[in-house]
Every structure is written in C-alpha cells, then in structure tokens.
Amino acid sequence: xxxxxxxxxxxxxxxxxxxxxxxxxxxxxxxxxxxxxxxxxxxxxxxxxxxxxxxxxxxxxxxxxxxxxxxxxxxxxxxxxxxxxxxxxxxxxxxxxxxxxxxxxxxxxxxxx
Amino acid sequence: xxxxxxxxxxxxxxxxxxxxxxxxxxxxxxxxxxxxxxxxxxxxxxxxxxxxxxxxxxxxxxxxxxxxxxxxxxxxxxxxxxxxxxxxxxxxxxxxxxxxxxxxxxxxxxxxxxxxxxx
Numbered sequence: 308x309x310x311x312x313x314x315x316x317x318x319x320x321x322x323x324x325x326x327x328x329x330x331x332x333x334x335x336x337x338x339x340x341x342x343x344x345x346x347x348x349x350x351x352x353x354x355x356x357x358x359x360x361x362x363x364x365x366x367x368x369x370x371x372x373x374x375x376x377x378x379x380x381x382x383x384x385x386x387x388x389x390x391x392x393x394x395x396x397x398x399x400x401x402x403x404x405x406x407x408x409x410x411x412x413x414x415x416x417x418x419x420x
Numbered sequence: 421x422x423x424x425x426x427x428x429x430x431x432x433x434x435x436x437x438x439x440x441x442x443x444x445x446x447x448x449x450x451x452x453x454x455x456x457x458x459x460x461x462x463x464x465x466x467x468x469x470x471x472x473x474x475x476x477x478x479x480x481x482x483x484x485x486x487x488x489x490x491x492x493x494x495x496x497x498x499x500x501x502x503x504x505x506x507x508x509x510x511x512x513x514x515x516x517x518x519x520x521x522x523x524x525x526x527x528x529x530x531x532x533x534x535x536x537x538x539x
Contacts, residue, residue: 333495341527343530345436347512348533348535349532349533350424350426350513350530350532350533351464351513351515351530351533352530353527353530356526356527358526366451397463397464403526407454407466407469408454408464408466408515408528410461410463410464411463413462413463
C-alpha cells in the first residue's frame with residue numbers, strides 16, 4: 308500500500324521569502340508523484356508531476372520539486388513567494404496512470420505581507 | 421486543454437432527497453473518472469473509481485447504494501447522493517484521467533468541486 312506524509316500542516320512565510328513544503332511517500336513499487344494546489348472553495352490544480360527522467364521537475368507559478376528516491380521524498384520549493392500563493396498544497400502518489408491518487412493531508416501555505 | 425467541469429457548483433437540499441452531481445471532461449475523453457470527498461480542512465478521500473461503460477469500484481466503507489455512480493460516456497460521469505442526510509454534507513470533487521493523446525494517461529485533472537449542504 309502507498310502512503311503520503313506531509314510533515315507540516317501549516318507553513319507561514321513572509322512575502323518574497325523562499326519556501327519548502329515537505330512530502331515523503333512510502334511504496335513498494337515505482338511511483339508517479341504529484342503536487343496539487345487548492346484555492347478556497349475550488350478544485351485541485353496540477354502544479355507539477357514526476358513520472359520518470361530528470362529528478363528536478365519544474366511546474367507552474369515558479370514552483371519546482373525534486374524527487375529523491377533514496378529518501379523517498381518529493382519536496383516542493385519556490386524561491387520567492389507571493390501573496391497569491393496562499394493556498395492548500397497536496398502531495399499525491401500513484402503507481403500508474405490507472406490507479407487512484409493517494410493524497411497527503413495537505414499543507415496550508417500562508418504568505419504574510 | 422484538460423478542463424473538467426462539475427455541475428452544480430453548490431447545492432442545498434432537504435434531508436431525504438436525492439442530489440445528482442455531474443462531472444464532465446470538456447476537451448478530452450476520459451475512460452476513467454474518480455470521485456472524492458473532502459471535509460473541511462481535510463484531505464481528499466477517494467470514494468469510487470468509475471470506468472466508462474462498466475460498474476464503479478467503490479472504496480471500503482462507501483455505500484454503493486447511497487452514492488450511485490454512472491459513467492455513461494467518455495466525457496460524463498454522475499454521482500447521485502440518494503436519500504441525503506446532514507452527515508452527507510461535504511465538498512465532492514471529481515477527476516478525470518485522459519484516454520490517450522497529448523494529455524497522456526498518467527495524470528488526473530480535477531473539477532472545481534460541488535459543495536453539498538443537506539438541511
């Protein structure tokens with residue numbers, strides 16, 4: 308079975324500061340990894356995904372994530388956050404395109420002016 | 421591309437009535453759609469996996485007679501909450517996986533969600 312752990316439930320950060328949202332997963336097979344963002348009362352928007360290849364993945368809105376197989380991590384980073392980045396961020400894993408996503412509990416990013 | 425819509429975006433109903441939620445992939449064909457439920461300040465919990473033309477696969481603990489899922493075409497899946505009760509109040513989100521082509525089959529695209537309130 309797969310599981311996803313998002314170590315921080317809330318991350319406050321000042322505007323223009325860097326941020327890292329942590330995600331660890333467990334799986335006995337190779338995985339696909341995803342980060343989604345959810346704004347209040349909205350669905351999920353795909354930020355980026357890792358399927359294979361380069362371990363550094365760049366996504367939308369200036370976000371990037373690095374897949375680390377040895378540490379079973381897929382941390383999300385942004386060098387300089389904006390107020391508009393305030394949202395809930397979910398890390399998710401699946402072991403193929405056919406299987407459902409398993410989500411972490413989410414991290415609430417709050418950007419402070 | 422990869423737009424998924426849900427209708428309605430919010431609904432209020434009386435206890436005991438049934439509510440139908442539609443999920444549509446607008447610009448791609450989706451052989452598989454997923455239905456999730458999200459409680460306030462919590463993560464998404466998978467309810468069921470819906471494959472076009474076949475019966476949905478429900479997750480453990482989800483009542484299939486209460487949450488009826490139909491996936492009649494490659495662009496539409498519906499979730500009907502039958503005899504709704506206040507405890508069914510939640511945010512319901514669908515996602516669709518592409519059938520083929522440029523979108524690939526490895527990514528799920530999410531709808532905007534439907535907020536159901538049962539009085």
